[in-house]
Amino acid sequence: MILTPEGLDALHSQLIVSCQAYPGEPMRDPRTTGQVAASAVIGGAAAVRVQGLADVQFTRSAVEVPVIGLWKDGHDGVFITPTLRHALAVANAGAHIVAIDGTRRPRPDSLTLKQTVSGIRAESHALVMADCGSFADAVAAVEAGADLIGTTLAGYTDERPKTAGPDLGLLAEIAGAGLGKPVVAEGRIHTPAQARQALDAGAFAVVVGTAITHPASITGWFKDALEN
Template structure:
């Protein structure tokens, strides 16, 4: 197991690549995500963000990089689906994920809790675990920092009902967090080009996650096809 310091130093100033494919996507396969992680590691990625214990186990067979783990699970019509309850946190902790990321928005969770009521229980249960807060606004990031998250992220900016009008990547939000919150920011969400990534890193973020622009060929192909239609 890596120490807290080793994990943080490994991704400081570096790029983390999200290797995920949902059940309705062509590349949905733990084996394929393992190969995807191997490919991006050869390119120089210094961390992987992955969804599900099965994918994480396969990825661990192919790369020795810090993993930001999540479990996407939908409970009825509740909008919170990124590691939404203690059950998903338990599963990731038992797998030994380096960093566990969870929805840290202000929305009520499937079990009726809010992040303010859930996270103190999570921290008490797993005092040594690193946690990342997936947020959509500055206020949510500030709350997450006050609750004791190890990292805050802009993962959900543009994806909550009250932030759908935000441009992505949300550079203004990232800059405000860097300037006003001491908790390390892992910038994520809508980073689509190397040029955008460069602009994000110039803000002084701790690390950045790039996903769809690298590891979702269906979405990448759609952009090219749309350009000539």
């Protein structure tokens, strides 16, 4: 299945579930990722977002909804699918949409964001989701040709403070600017109420990860509540 920009309409006002586990965790296994993704789809996820080439491959086999793939390489700076090489590998693994760092920061391969998006276009059929951290990032990502804009990196660059929950202010600013591309809310959405708030603030779709697919974090929230 090739996902077209027009095909994104099926994700409007829908939930996207991020299925990821961190290195060293018991659930850090591509087969488990695929199973978690399939479970999320049963619950109503219209698409899933997964990290790692093998995870993309296993998830493509496990679900029939669009798969947003990425490849985290490193921990600081630009590390979400940081280069064109990473992006093409994610696309070749089967991702319908490749999520890349969509900030204006220098990239490890010295390509511009526009060159990276153009390279993905030239070598694959995948759409591009730009993970942004500010309004200026979003504008630049649209100009670079990205198909979707995510608020994934809000609070993780030096342009905006990190909010306790989702950065609804940034979301509303981008959505209200009429940039012509779907704006996906992502980052620190931990409750159904916050997901609804993101949609009401103008999100085209909402990504929820930790609160659905990361048992260690969820358990910690409950434990802290009991202790405090």
